[in-house]
Amino acid sequence: MSKMKVGYVGIIGRPNVGKSTLLNYLIGEKIAITSEKPQTTRSQILGIKTTEKAQIIFIDTPGIHKPKHELGSFMNKEAKSVASGVDLLYLIVDVSQPFGVGDNYVLELVKRYKLPVFLILNKIDLITKDELIKLIDDYSKRYDFDEIIPISAFNHTNINRLIDVTKDYLEDGIKYYPDDQVVDYPEQFIISELIREKILFYTEEEIPHSVAVVIEKVIRKKSNFVIYALILVERDSQKGIIIGKQGRMIKQIGIDARKDIEGILGEKIFLELFVRVEKDWRNKKSKLKQLGYIPIEIEE
Ligand SMILES: Nc1nc2c(ncn2[C@@H]2O[C@H](COP(=O)(O)OP(=O)(O)OP(=O)(O)O)[C@@H](O)[C@H]2O)c(=O)[nH]1
Numbered sequence: 001m002s003k004m005k006v007g008y009v010g011i012i013g014r015p016n017v018g019k020s021t022l023l024n025y026l027i028g029e030k031i032a033i034t035s036e037k038p039q040t041t042r043s044q045i046l047g048i049k050t051t052e053k054a055q056i057i058f059i060d061t062p063g064i065h066k067p068k069h070e071l072g073s074f075m076n077k078e079a080k081s082v083a084s085g086v087d088l089l090y091l092i093v094d095v096s097q098p099f100g101v102g103d104n105y106v107l108e109l110v111k112r113y114k115l116p117v118f119l120i121l122n123k124i125d126l127i128t129k130d131e132l133i134k135l136i137d138d139y140s141k142r143y144d145f146d147e148i149i150p151i152s153a154f155n156h157t158n159i160n161r162l163i164d165v166t167k168d169y170l171e172d173g174i175k176y177y178p179d180d181q182v183v184d185y186p187e188q189f190i191i192s193e194l195i196r197e198k199i200l201f202y203t204e205e206e207i208p209h210s211v212a213v214v215i216e217k218v219i220r221k222k223s224n225f226v227i228y229a230l231i232l233v234e235r236d237s238q239k240g241i242i243i244g245k246q247g248r249m250i251k252q253i254g255i256d257a258r259k260d261i262e263g264i265l266g267e268k269i270f271l272e273l274f275v276r277v278e279k280d281w282r283n284k285k286s287k288l289k290q291l292g293y294i295p296i297e298i299e300e
């Protein structure tokens with residue numbers, strides 16, 4: 001068998017810096033949802049990239065933030081625990097945002113892991129060359145990063161270089177996954193995530209974060225799939241907003257989600273959406289577990 005570079009890369013950073021956008025481009029498929037709103041990703045998402053000479057397993061994580069409820073605490077644990085199983089970390093930052101307390105928190109965390117760290121300066125399409133040079137200078141004083149790589153996940157700038165340099169940090173080994181496998185999650189996961197993505201897109205303020213989506217039933221019919229999904233919200237008022245005037249909002253969410261889900265499944269589907277109020281679900285541990293947000297215990 002020919003030699004291959006094989007290894008795990010953890011993608012870590014604050015919310016909204018472009019971690020999932022980068023993951024999708026690295027893998028070449030939409031395997032994680034993205035949005036303009038922070039705290040989109042809620043759990044680790046594994047993406048497998050296999051080429052002739054390498055298999056790199058990327059693990060996207062929720063953005064690290066100050067948690068306001070149990071779901072937020074779960075998301076932070078999920079992010080931090082990635083460090084225990086990877087060979088290399090990508091610390092992603094958004095160059096269009098000033099360095100602040102939150103950035104410092106994540107940086108201090110990453111320093112403790114004793115792993116090689118690539119500082120990835122994302123969204124360079126939003127700043128000038130001079131600004132970028134200054135940022136690289138500032139960041140190299142903060143920590144001795146193994147690599148500093150400016151990219152635009154959105155415009156696909158410099159990603160090939162990122163992949164090339166990554167391979168240099170991986171050991172020769174044997175593939176963990178078959179060549180055609182790109183994710184390790186069940187199809188139901190991405191179906192529920194795509195519905196949540198449309199809700200994130202169409203709603204504002206607290207609503208995007210107060211929503212969870214559960215796939216209740218999938219029925220295989222001769223000419224299509226029928227998918228029944230339940231949207232959980234925390235309050236009656238939120239239920240009203242998701243449904244919208246004369247049901248217009250939920251209809252639109254359904255239309256958009258259906259298109260994306262059909263793209264992924266490669267088949268026609270019929271999507272039935274329901275909304276239910278589940279008071280304060282983000283603070284209920286048993287409910288979180290039921291929804292698949294199962295905390296990983298990590299030793300500090
Ligand atoms: N201009 C610009 N926008 C970008 C770039 N990369 C990502 N974005 C945008 O940044 C926003 C956040 O992207 P995500 O990939 O969802 O960010 P994330 O880090 O996964 O966020 P969380 O899951 O909340 O932690 C989206 O609106 C993206 O389109 C980039 O290189 N340039």
Ligand SMILES: [Mg+2]
Nearest residue numbers: 019020040041
């Ligand atoms: Mg994300």
